[in-house]
Amino acid sequence: MKERKEKYLTTNQGVPITDNQNSLTVGERGPVLLQDVQFIEKMAHFDRERIPERVVHAKGAGAHGYFQVYKNMAPYTKANFLHDPGKKTPVFVRFSTVTGGRGSADTVRDPRGFAVKFYTEEGNYDLVGNNLPVFFIRDAIKFPDMVHAFKGAPDSNIPSASSAHNRFWDFISLTPESTHMITWLFSDRGTPESYRMMEGFGVNTYVWVNADGEAVYVKYHWKPKLGVHNLDRHEATRLAGVDPDHLTRDLRETIARGGEVEYELSVQLMEMADELKQMFDPLDSTKTWPEDKFPLIPVGRMVLDCNPENFFAEVEQAAFCPASIVPGIDFSADKLLQGRTFSYADAQRYRLGANYLQLPINCPKVPVNNNQRDGAMQLGLFSGPVNYEPNSLAGGMPKEAPAGTPRVYTIEGEVTRRKIGLTNDFEQAGERYRSFSKMDQEHLVDNLIADLMYIDKPIQKRVIANLTKADTELGRSVAKGLKL
Numbered sequence: 001m002k003e004r005k006e007k008y009l010t011t012n013q014g015v016p017i018t019d020n021q022n023s024l025t026v027g028e029r030g031p032v033l034l035q036d037v038q039f040i041e042k043m044a045h046f047d048r049e050r051i052p053e054r055v056v057h058a059k060g061a062g063a064h065g066y067f068q069v070y071k072n073m074a075p076y077t078k079a080n081f082l083h084d085p086g087k088k089t090p091v092f093v094r095f096s097t098v099t100g101g102r103g104s105a106d107t108v109r110d111p112r113g114f115a116v117k118f119y120t121e122e123g124n125y126d127l128v129g130n131n132l133p134v135f136f137i138r139d140a141i142k143f144p145d146m147v148h149a150f151k152g153a154p155d156s157n158i159p160s161a162s163s164a165h166n167r168f169w170d171f172i173s174l175t176p177e178s179t180h181m182i183t184w185l186f187s188d189r190g191t192p193e194s195y196r197m198m199e200g201f202g203v204n205t206y207v208w209v210n211a212d213g214e215a216v217y218v219k220y221h222w223k224p225k226l227g228v229h230n231l232d233r234h235e236a237t238r239l240a241g242v243d244p245d246h247l248t249r250d251l252r253e254t255i256a257r258g259g260e261v262e263y264e265l266s267v268q269l270m271e272m273a274d275e276l277k278q279m280f281d282p283l284d285s286t287k288t289w290p291e292d293k294f295p296l297i298p299v300g301r302m303v304l305d306c307n308p309e310n311f312f313a314e315v316e317q318a319a320f321c322p323a324s325i326v327p328g329i330d331f332s333a334d335k336l337l338q339g340r341t342f343s344y345a346d347a348q349r350y351r352l353g354a355n356y357l358q359l360p361i362n363c364p365k366v367p368v369n370n371n372q373r374d375g376a377m378q379l380g381l382f383s384g385p386v387n388y389e390p391n392s393l394a395g396g397m398p399k400e401a402p403a404g405t406p407r408v409y410t411i412e413g414e415v416t417r418r419k420i421g422l423t424n425d426f427e428q429a430g431e432r433y434r435s436f437s438k439m440d441q442e443h444l445v446d447n448l449i450a451d452l453m454y455i456d457k458p459i460q461k462r463v464i465a466n467l468t469k470a471d472t473e474l475g476r477s478v479a480k481g482l483k484l
Helices: 037-047 140-150 166-173 176-185 233-242 246-256 272-277 311-316 335-352 427-435 438-452 457-470 472-481
Strands: 024-026 060-069 089-097 112-120 123-130 206-209 215-224 262-271 297-306 329-331 415-417
Touching: 037 140, 037 335, 060 112, 060 246, 060 311, 089 297, 123 215, 140 166, 140 335, 166 176, 166 457, 176 427, 176 457, 215 272, 233 438, 246 297, 262 272, 329 335, 427 457, 427 472, 438 457, 438 472, 457 472
Parallel strands: none
Antiparallel strands: 024 415, 060 089, 060 297, 089 112, 112 123, 206 215, 206 329, 215 262, 262 297
16 A cells, blocks of 8 residues: 655645644633734635635525613623613624525524624624524634535535535534534524524623723623524425525515514623633633523613615625624633634625725714725725824824723733633533433434434544533434444
């Protein structure tokens, strides 16, 4: 047999990559550094792989509405739109599937995007999440690898929207941290009956900061007023054939006839001092916070009551980014969130152009004053000689806004690429399975078997090994169904 020549990962400049698993951070849990050129190169290339369709979340549906807070949240955040119960903040929401292209079916097994744009008096705030509370990976440097494995093969583009293939399960089986996500995705939560009847989650951990500069960690939860309703595998498959636009049609027709589309926003809060007291890492996006320790606090309600008038102008051109925050909301050192703050806006600038925020659906409803000029699709008409700051020729305008009390914190640590210490990749996955009813356990096992049935045996065995580490019964049941 001919000896195989080893191939090592390199950057596009041919520089060897010694760690492709972890972003460059301050300490093992610190923020990601802008000098991580390996991550920047990888993510920037990934963001430019498709035109004009989104790389992920390509098929979507949207609606306009409003958000109204229940009570003043000023003790926790100085975000103005979370203070006055009498105020209605306009919103635009885009729901989507993640993996399939624009022509794929709504009911395939897939996470669902749940992205909310708040048009606040302090600028736009984008809360960009999914219908499941965890994710497949904990570090954004793995996102291009994950999506490459999930989408069509580079030689055949098959499959276009399915998880039942070797590439998906090859990546999953070699990424143990995804086990928890699998227990969510392959339950019936992976095939929601309606966008009106599915939960939404911020997934990442954010920070709320009040007017005194005091900060708390926060996780977001959207609860549908109609409750959570899902399709079983067989009905989802049937609808993919007879009505591939089932969820999109349901949302639009319900709003058109004046039906209810309402969600309640709740949050979990954690004191900064309690971060390192947990048995898991609270900034790990593959983990949930136990609700008995960090109970849900109702914050407000969101009502969607107006359909888009033009799909392309509003739904297709809608651009969301977790970096779009307002005073009173900040980022944690969550490695997945840190990467998203760069990637989303970078992808939108490539897909829609440098001035994508001037499109009506993305434009804030407050004045925008800065010195950014020109670029493709520039819509603004500017006059005068000044496009810099500081200046005296335009009376010093626009000038810096007055600063409030900032959130002050210290970061110390070595510059390193290292996995976080507390991973516990299987514990919450097992807890999730054991929390299911008998029927839900059977559906999870059945859905896994149906997806894994035609996967190569070595990959099947790796998947079962991970499932067994989560729960012995779960692993044994799937193995029995696959006759392993």
